[in-house]
Amino acid sequence: MEHVAKPAVIVADMLVDFVSGALANPASQATIAPTGRLLEGARERGWLVCYVNDAHLPGDSEERIWGAHAMAGSAGAQVIPELRPQPGDVEFRKRYYSGFHETGLDMYLRQHGVDCVILTGQHAHICVQHTAGSAFIAGYRIVLAEDCISAFTPDDQAAGIAYMEQMYGAVTLNVDRVLVDGFVADAAR
Numbered sequence: 001m002e003h004v005a006k007p008a009v010i011v012a013d014m015l016v017d018f019v020s021g022a023l024a025n026p027a028s029q030a031t032i033a034p035t036g037r038l039l040e041g042a043r044e045r046g047w048l049v050c051y052v053n054d055a056h057l058p059g060d061s062e063e064r065i066w067g068a069h070a071m072a073g074s075a076g077a078q079v080i081p082e083l084r085p086q087p088g089d090v091e092f093r094k095r096y097y098s099g100f101h102e103t104g105l106d107m108y109l110r111q112h113g114v115d116c117v118i119l120t121g122q123h124a125h126i127c128v129q130h131t132a133g134s135a136f137i138a139g140y141r142i143v144l145a146e147d148c149i150s151a152f153t154p155d156d157q158a159a160g161i162a163y164m165e166q167m168y169g170a171v172t173l174n175v176d177r178v179l180v181d182g183f184v185a186d187a188a189r
């Protein structure tokens with residue numbers, strides 16, 4: 001029997017602090033509507049929707065680089081209202097760039113037979129890239145939903161995506177292509 005990819009959508013750090021708060025990224029605004037469309041389509045198709053959300057503790061390594069942001073339990077660490085998780089979605093709290101690092105995401109995806117991750121969120125060259133690196137090491141196929149991913153600058157965006165394509169074999173698609181029935185299965189072969 002032919003192998004059909006079972007995808008999950010991963011939403012990285014679409015949190016208040018990353019969109020309009022402590023580390024506001026204006027470029028992320030344009031990704032909200034496409035991401036909403038992707039999540040809706042994913043839920044209709046029965047794909048898992050997983051959020052990987054910064055939830056920092058005082059003294060975390062990243063604090064030296066970025067200052068305090070998305071502190072666990074704070075308003076800034078909440079997913080923005082436009083993309084609020086729906087019943088059946090799962091939120092994972094992370095303290096480092098990668099959505100896989102000590103979050104339980106990998107075990108959850110394996111329990112559900114997922115073999116392909118569709119990455120969204122921010123930033124292309126930081127948390128999305130690190131999450132893609134972990135996904136690659138763990139053996140997942142990687143699709144980048146390009147219009148759902150942002151970075152601080154166009155150069156950062158292009159550099160992150162180029163790196164993930166070259167190093168992790170990621171396939172870059174826009175939301176319309178991701179949602180073409182069967183396309184993810186083909187892209188993730």
Ligand code: ZN
Nearest residue numbers: 054056062069
């Ligand atoms: Zn962080």
